[in-house]
Amino acid sequence: MTIMDADGRTRPATAPGAPGPARGWRAVSAVGVLMSAVVHLVLWFDGYRDITLVGPLFLLNALGGLVLTVLLLTWSHWLPLVGAIGFGAATLLAFVGSAAFGLLGISATLFGTNELVAAAAELAAVVGATAALLREQAR
Numbered sequence: 001m002t003i004m005d006a007d008g009r010t011r012p013a014t015a016p017g018a019p020g021p022a023r024g025w026r027a028v029s030a031v032g033v034l035m036s037a038v039v040h041l042v043l044w045f046d047g048y049r050d051i052t053l054v055g056p057l058f059l060l061n062a063l064g065g066l067v068l069t070v071l072l073l074t075w076s077h078w079l080p081l082v083g084a085i086g087f088g089a090a091t092l093l094a095f096v097g098s099a100a101f102g103l104l105g106i107s108a109t110l111f112g113t114n115e116l117v118a119a120a121a122e123l124a125a126v127v128g129a130t131a132a133l134l135r136e137q138a139r
Contacts, residue, residue, distance in 0.1 A: 022135040029084045029128030030072040035121035036091055037065025039114050054106055061091060072129075081133040088125030095119060 041062035049055040068087055071080035095118065097103040 022132045025128045025132035025135060026072050026076075026081070027128070029081070029088075029125050029132060030069045032121045032124030032126075032128055033065050033072065033084050033087055034069040036088070036118050036125060037062045037069065039118040039121065040065070040091075043114060051106070076136075078133060078136065081129040081136070084125050084129035085133070088122040088129070092119060092122040092126070095122075 040058045044055065044058040044062060048058045065087065068080060068083050072084060094103060095115065098106045099115075
């Protein structure tokens with residue numbers, strides 16, 4: 001049995017939509033987004049929730065990351081990939097900005113466990129989403 005894509009091509013009905021390598025890169029990106037979201041949720045529970053403006057932003061980051069993870073794994077469209085690139089890049093830039101000169105009243109350190117896990121996860125989100133996007137657009 002086959003199904004037809006939006007562009008008129010057919011593919012097996014059991015295939016999730018994205019080709020194999022692109023699906024793997026989507027998974028890398030989804031894991032990166034999810035790990036970043038989890039770190040931000042942990043930090044929110046560890047006291048960041050009490051910081052004006054930063055607390056709600058950490059919670060929004062965590063919730064947005066959870067939603068984006070689900071979209072990356074279930075919707076084979078380019079939009080969640082672009083979202084993952086923006087999510088990872090913006091979150092990483094905010095972290096670097098807070099560590100370099102302080103951002104919104106927060107001065108982060110560069111080398112704590114949470115910081116290193118989040119930075120690696122955000123890089124994985126950007127690289128994975130970029131690779132998946134390039135592979136999916138090439139097909």
